[in-house]
Amino acid sequence: MRQACSCPASRAGPWGFARLSSGGATMTRKGVVRVAGPWSVASPGLSPTADLSMFKGFSFLSGLAGLMAWPGRRALAGLLWLLMAWSPGQASPLRLVHLPEGQSLTGQVEVLVDPDGRADLAAVRASQSFTQPLQVLRTPGDDQVLWLRVQVQQTEPQGDWLLLFPSTAMHDLVFHGPFNQAGEALAAPVHTGLSQAFDSRPLGSERYAQRLRLPAPGIYTVYLRVQTNTAKTLNLQIWDTARYLASRPQKLLFDGLCYGVLLALMLYSLALVRGWHDRSSLYYVLAGLGAFLTLATYNGHTAHYLWPGSPWWIERSYVLAPALWVGFSALFGGAFLSEGASSRWRWLELVKLGLLMCAVAIGFGGMVGWMELAQNILEASAVAGVLLLSGLAFLLGRKGFQPAFWYLGGRLVLFGSVVLTVVISRGWLNQPFWLANGLQIGVCAEAVVFALALSARVRELQVQRAELRIHAEQMAQVAATDPLTGLANRHGLEQAAAGLLARPGQQAVLMIDLDRFKPINDSLGHEVGDRVLVEVAARLRRAVREADVVARLGGDEFVVLLAQVLDLAQLEALATRLVQAVSQPMVLGDARVQVGVSVGVALPPGDGRALKDLMLAADQAMYRAKRQGSGFAFAVR
CATH class of the missing domain: 2.60.40.2380 (Immunoglobulin-like)
Structure with a gap:
């Protein structure tokens, strides 16, 4: 029995191969x-x-x-x-x-x-x-x-x-x-x-x-x-x-495992986007989405589950999904590799722009129905993108950007799997499993390697941030430290006081001024004077607790900020101990010197709440102690 076929006639597209006649x-x-x-x-x-x-x-x-x-x-x-x-x-x-x-x-x-x-x-x-x-x-x-x-x-x-x-x-x-x-x-x-x-x-x-x-x-x-x-x-x-029919569930299970790998890596990268605000991780997620849709389309699952009743979407998804993959892969490669370039690398920007233009052309061709043109651009841009970005990654890796080698490995893994799939599809090897699954194996392997590349890059960023934080802390420490004595300077004192004076309990501020320091500095020289100041700083530091703050304001003026005072008797004993410690003779090389000290004490809140007010009250008490020769004095309330 013969049956006629009422199938639609073919149409010659402008971009196809030339048709050959039987006479050709x-x-x-x-x-x-x-x-x-x-x-x-x-x-x-x-x-x-x-x-x-x-x-x-x-x-x-x-x-x-x-x-x-x-x-x-x-x-x-x-x-x-x-x-x-x-x-x-x-x-x-x-x-x-x-x-x-x-x-x-x-x-x-x-x-x-x-x-x-x-x-x-x-x-x-x-x-x-x-x-x-x-x-x-x-x-x-x-x-x-x-x-x-x-x-x-x-x-x-x-x-x-x-x-x-x-x-x-x-x-x-x-x-x-x-x-x-x-x-x-x-x-x-x-x-x-x-x-x-x-x-x-x-x-x-x-x-x-x-x-x-x-x-x-x-x-x-x-x-x-x-x-x-x-x-x-x-x-x-x-x-x-x-x-x-018995093999179909195994194929679906394998497809599901591949989809799960891609989705898990996308979620991991979303966490990196949220934690690091990293463009590379964001583009990785979007490229992963494009790869996911491409695999689902090539496996027939988008046609089966997303738009089963729409032939328009069924056919065009075969170029639209890869167009997304090509475009976002170009953005990911550009953002990732740019981290290894000292400045905007012209070649990298040109490759990225070219691939983005190809992705737009693929998408446009698919939308208007130029399927063969879109497919040709897709195949050419995919090969060109792999070769060009791999070459740039190799050059950056040679320059010391180690994550570029991870990126290169991911590209080569996918390229190798595609080449092997092509070889099998030509009948040169008999590997039915790889023929059916080679592309998605390569895509998943590339996604895993790219995730490792992002992890390596994140580790580099963590190291860089840690180094920057340490450097910033060191700079802040330098900015808050007196370079001669190693004590806090006025800025460091203000920073410490902002926290200490806000705590519950009783604090105290002691203003300290050296007596007979100027004659020593003038007669024996600034070098000996500096050594006297360093020794006084060390004696003050040993006389107080770890939680207390000792600062040098400049010249021979010092400040002690006590974090906690139990009672006035304890405070008087500490002031006496400070006077005695500083007044002990010093042997500095061939010179034997001795300085005196005057201490003024102020207590919040009676003498003020702000550091500025407490220092003013303690300064007035210190000059009164200097006039009286009493060693220390409390502020008059």
Whole structure:
């Protein structure tokens, strides 16, 4: 039974690869490439293999080619065509076997190009122009329509299988079949893809899958109409349905663990933002959000859970989420690495600005529907951003900014995981788990390394702040200290008094002036005079308690601020002890000198509450003691 397909016609976008006609190149039966005319000639009807010249090539090359002029794109297409080998004719059916990771269809898929996108299923089934590529398929994008034919052979009495696209990002996809050897369709067509709501996907799977219920042994054929507006790698697989459904919870669990790592690191960085008001940590959080949305989009979870009924958002999230990631990653890299530059580094600013402009262009292209252009800019800017920022990080690390090496490590971890994923997607290695999860493993690893980089940077900031605090304390101590005696100066006394005089209890202020100091200073010189002042300061310091404050106001004037006085008798005993201690003779080298001392005592609140008032009252009492020769005197209330 033949069924017609009413799928939309393709449209040629201005930024895609040039479409090749069947006259552009042909393949002989011996596999020799024959070039037969201009590369861009278009012809109606179905084309066998010419357009498949653009299936090969890395994402970066295709992205670069999308930005090249038309001649450059034609040349790149021709180069990739010459690098390929094809096997014409009918493919041997794939014998279905039960494997834990499914069966790869690489080398088993036959391809037919539909240049104008109008071919129906009947014409496709009747076509003899299918060609079988020997390696992994890659669609050219630009809304090109391809028909794929897969033949499988079942040897068991019956089977339940899934034809699976590992990708979640196909613009338009129609499954036809399976057809038995009599040409009868065993299932209705399934129309799905990014252009459709999420509930169009069979089994509710994030990845596109067609269920093949095969009732008897034999050969069965499936046709797929594929239309993409960006270049895609097609790694088709056949799974046992039961095995696939059993593996889905494990995949969801792994995805959840990766999301949890990203969210935990984002919360940790939010704490750094709150505690340190750090721009780098803020941009790290926003870049992590972009990475989270990108992974969730590539895994099909945003389509499944955020906007399942909106094909517009489903398709555009594949470029809008990465645009956020690219932009905020550029801001994070710029802010993080700028800490290691002594001044605004012109190259760093230029790289950051260029990546931000690319992110804006990607977002704009996605919003207006220029998906291939947006994808090309995304791929080129991602590679360029990694290389340029890694190079700048290496240079800063060589200059002594050690956190730059952590940043470089994070970039290289992600880059390595992407390269390995590309290698596996090309069929050069057989690692299905890494193919399905390599990108998010790399993203999580990069996020962890970047978190370590932020921690290293925070440690440096903590060291710098501690050094600044110690330096500030030292400067404050210098500003409050008499350089000759090491006692507090007037500023230090005022600072100490602000706290002591506000405490409960009885304090006291003692003004001290030396007698016979000036003749010693004049006759023996300033050096001896200074030594006398240092000795007097030491004797005063030994005579009082640790909590009391001893200060030198200048010249031979000193002040003692007592933190706590029990009674007047104790205060009189202390004043007497101070007079006796200072009056003891001093032996300073060859000189033997002796000074006297006069002490005035003031008590708050009777003699005043402020330090200024108490010092004035104590000063008057000190001059009275000097006149009377009594050694000390209390202020007159």
